[in-house]
Amino acid sequence: MSDFVVGGVKIPSRLIIGTGKFGSPEILSKVIEASGATMATLAIKRVDVKDGSDNILAVLKEHKMQLLPNTSGAKTAKEAIFAAHLAREALDTNFIKIEIHPDERHLLPDPIETYEACKQLVKDGFVVMPYIHADVVLTQRLADVGVACIMPLGSCIGSNQGLKSEAFIKLILDVVKLPVIVDAGVGSPADAALAMQ
């Protein structure tokens, strides 16, 4: 299997860990060890001055993970661009996963705002990894502006419905040479294996 390279950086494992669903940092630590994953996503939020923050960063650094900050919570391109620049200052990384979902119920990505954010952030020197619908036309447009990969959804975030978009993901693979990382909806190891295939 060829090396998995995003933004010029070789990622030893093709499995990326999302950090939003673990009950404790200890469980996350065990999952990292068991999975062999080397990249993990994390979010940037305004500090609760009273409560401080979780210690997610310490856990990820302990495991020497490649950090992939995301813009979750952003509803517009402007908000995502702001979050990306904050993450760069906080982590000294140019990697950014673009998530723009104005619909809080289904967390579906806004293609127009995502495109605008990607266009600007590529210009700003980021390694841009956008979460999108499995949309071939949008993928081509994003490839043209210089994103490092695309992250099409398998199905709705957190739905555990698996690869409902499989046929469209196959079309994307036919059309672009970018790395394609299936994101969202993966509910079982079988779903993950299918995505890898």
Next chain:
Amino acid sequence: MVVQYRLNDKEIVSDKVNLKDLLIEQGLYKDSGVAVAVNQVIVKKSEIDSLKLQDKDCIDIFTMVAGG
């Protein structure tokens, strides 16, 4: 001299007029994993040590959390 700031929507008073000093006072200063915006403008890490604050400045502190 006491100065009034808005820190993450909370009104505070402090005698600190340097951003780094204020963050240390509030227990929010870290070498990594934190970003700061003053009046909606992101402060570069290299400028945190020297940035002078003004009365009524709005300061927002961001940190990395689990998510995604």
